[in-house]
Amino acid sequence: MSEKNGEIIVEKFLWQTRIIVGHTEQSGPYVRDMWRKAIRRISKKHPIKQVLLVGLGGGNAVLEIQKRFKKAHITVIEWDQVMVEIAKKFQMLSHSQPTEIIIGDAALIIPDLSRRFDLIILDAFTGNNPEKKLVEENILISLRNLLEIDGYLMVNVFRHAELLYSFKKVFSFYNKWRYKANTLGLFRHFGRGRAGDPLPDWFIHKMHSHNYALSAIEEENTDSVIGREGCLGLRSRIGSVSLDSYFSDTEPEIEKSKGIRMVVWHPITRIDKATGWHRFFLDVSPQADAFLxxxxxxxxxxxxxxxxxxxxxxxxxxxxxxxxxxxxxxxxxxxxxxxxxxxxxxxxxxxxxxxxxxxxxxxxxxxxxxxxxxxxxxxxxxxxxxxxxxxxxxxxxxxxxxxxxxxxxxxxxxxxxxxxxxxxxxxxxxxxxxxxxxxxxxxxxxxxxxxxxxxxxxxxxxxxxxxxxx
The missing domain is CATH 3.40.630.30 (Gcn5-related N-acetyltransferase (GNAT))
Structure with a gap:
C-alpha cells in the first residue's frame, strides 16, 4: 500500500512481473511492448546520451531505453518512493547501467533542473490519469529549455489524446500513434524540418527585403520585382506568358493587367489552401533553408x-x-x-x-x-x-x-x-x-x-x- 498511489498489486508468473495501480498495468508485457515499439521510433544512430524520464512506473521504459541506447545516462523523476522500491526489488532497474532517481513532485523539480537532455519521456500518472500539472505552459517551457536542440520529447497520455494539443503550442508535432488503449506523441523543437513550424520572433523572410529582391533579379533570370510590402515577388516572361512568383504567408493581390499569367504562391509557414488556389500535385522540388x-x-x-x-x-x-x-x-x-x-x-x-x-x-x-x-x-x-x-x-x-x-x-x-x-x-x-x-x-x-x-x-x-x- 502506498500513501500516494494507494493499493499496488504485484503479480508474478514465471518470468513475467506485472505491477498494477488503480486497475491499470504500470509494468508488464503490455507496457514493455508499448515502450519497445515507441523507443524504436528514434534512430539508434541518434546521439542519445542523456535521458530524462518523468514517471518511473514499474521501470519498463528504463529497460527499453537501456536496451536501445546502451551508453545513455538516465535520470528518473518519480513522486512515489514505494514504486522505486518495488522496481528495484523485482529487478526492473538494470545494475549494469545505474539509473539516477530523484524522488519528488516533477512540477517542482523540472524548473530547477539545469542539465540538458537528448530525450525526455513524460509518463507520469495518478492512476489512469496523466499528471495535468505537467501540461501547464510554464512546465512545458521548462521542458523545452531542458531539451537539447536536436532532441526528442515523447509523451504517453493514455486515453487523453486531447492533452497533446497543449504540447503543440510549445513544440513541433512530429507524430501521434496508438498502442491499443494508449495514445503517444513525439515532439521536437521548432525548426527541425517540419513544414508549418512558426519562425523565431523578428525573423523576416529574405524576399521581404527590397535589397535582396533586387539582387535576385539577375540571379533568377527575372524581369522585375512585383507585389507590395510584406508580399513581394518576382516576375519573369516566357514569350507572351508571365510567371509571377510570390513569397509570403499573406495571400498575393493579383494585378488586373491584361495577358496570360501563371501565378505561383510560395507560403513560408502557412500550410492551408486558400480559396481559388491549387496545390501542386507532387512536391517535385521540396525546399528548405537553414539559418542560425x-x-x-x-x-x-x-x-x-x-x-x-x-x-x-x-x-x-x-x-x-x-x-x-x-x-x-x-x-x-x-x-x-x-x-x-x-x-x-x-x-x-x-x-x-x-x-x-x-x-x-x-x-x-x-x-x-x-x-x-x-x-x-x-x-x-x-x-x-x-x-x-x-x-x-x-x-x-x-x-x-x-x-x-x-x-x-x-x-x-x-x-x-x-x-x-x-x-x-x-x-x-x-x-x-x-x-x-x-x-x-x-x-x-x-x-x-x-x-x-x-x-x-x-x-x-x-x-x-x-x-x-x-
Missing amino acids: DLQNKKEYWKDWTERAERYRKKWLKNDIYEIEEISLEKFISTYQKTEKISNRLKKMFVRILNRNVESMGKSVHLFGVLNKETKEIVAGLAVCDFPDISQSFHLVSFINTGAEKSHVGVGLIDHWIKGCLERKIRFPNFGTIWLPGNSKSWIGFTKFKQQFNPFVLRYPQPLFKFIWIK
Whole structure:
C-alpha cells in the first residue's frame, strides 16, 4: 500500500512481473511492448546520451531505453518512493547501467533542473490519469529549455489524446500513434524540418527585403520585382506568358493587367489552401533553408554538435592558418582552382558573387584562409549582409585539396558568426539544404551545415492559379 498511489498489486508468473495501480498495468508485457515499439521510433544512430524520464512506473521504459541506447545516462523523476522500491526489488532497474532517481513532485523539480537532455519521456500518472500539472505552459517551457536542440520529447497520455494539443503550442508535432488503449506523441523543437513550424520572433523572410529582391533579379533570370510590402515577388516572361512568383504567408493581390499569367504562391509557414488556389500535385522540388539564431547566444558554439565543438577547439589552437578579408580578384582566382567543383557551377557562382558585389558593395565579405608562412589561400567563404532583415547570407565557399583535414570549414563558419555578432546581425543564413527529392550533390554540404544545428525552415508546397485577362 502506498500513501500516494494507494493499493499496488504485484503479480508474478514465471518470468513475467506485472505491477498494477488503480486497475491499470504500470509494468508488464503490455507496457514493455508499448515502450519497445515507441523507443524504436528514434534512430539508434541518434546521439542519445542523456535521458530524462518523468514517471518511473514499474521501470519498463528504463529497460527499453537501456536496451536501445546502451551508453545513455538516465535520470528518473518519480513522486512515489514505494514504486522505486518495488522496481528495484523485482529487478526492473538494470545494475549494469545505474539509473539516477530523484524522488519528488516533477512540477517542482523540472524548473530547477539545469542539465540538458537528448530525450525526455513524460509518463507520469495518478492512476489512469496523466499528471495535468505537467501540461501547464510554464512546465512545458521548462521542458523545452531542458531539451537539447536536436532532441526528442515523447509523451504517453493514455486515453487523453486531447492533452497533446497543449504540447503543440510549445513544440513541433512530429507524430501521434496508438498502442491499443494508449495514445503517444513525439515532439521536437521548432525548426527541425517540419513544414508549418512558426519562425523565431523578428525573423523576416529574405524576399521581404527590397535589397535582396533586387539582387535576385539577375540571379533568377527575372524581369522585375512585383507585389507590395510584406508580399513581394518576382516576375519573369516566357514569350507572351508571365510567371509571377510570390513569397509570403499573406495571400498575393493579383494585378488586373491584361495577358496570360501563371501565378505561383510560395507560403513560408502557412500550410492551408486558400480559396481559388491549387496545390501542386507532387512536391517535385521540396525546399528548405537553414539559418542560425544568435539572439542571446554569446556562447553560440554550445548549440553545435559535439563533433563541431571539438573541431572548433582544434581550429582555435591551430598555428598554421589565419582568416582575413581578401579582394574579389584573389577570391575568384583561388576559387576557380578548386578541383571538386564543376566548371559550370564555378561560372554560376562567380556570376552570383560578382552581381552581389556590384549591387551590395561593402555588405559583401570575402573571407580567405591563409597559410601564415606562405600566404597561400587554401579556403574561402563569401557572405552578404542584409541589415534591413538582420541576416547574412552564405554565397560561395570552397576548400582546396590538402586543407580538408585542418578544420578550416568550421573555422570559417565560426569567423562568420563572430562577425555577425559584431555587426549586430542576428541570423547567419546557410541558404538551401538538401531534402529527399533534391539533387544528391547537395548532401555533403548539407551534412556540414547540420553540424551547427541550424533552424530548418521547410517550405510548404507552393500554390498556383492561372490568370487570363483579355
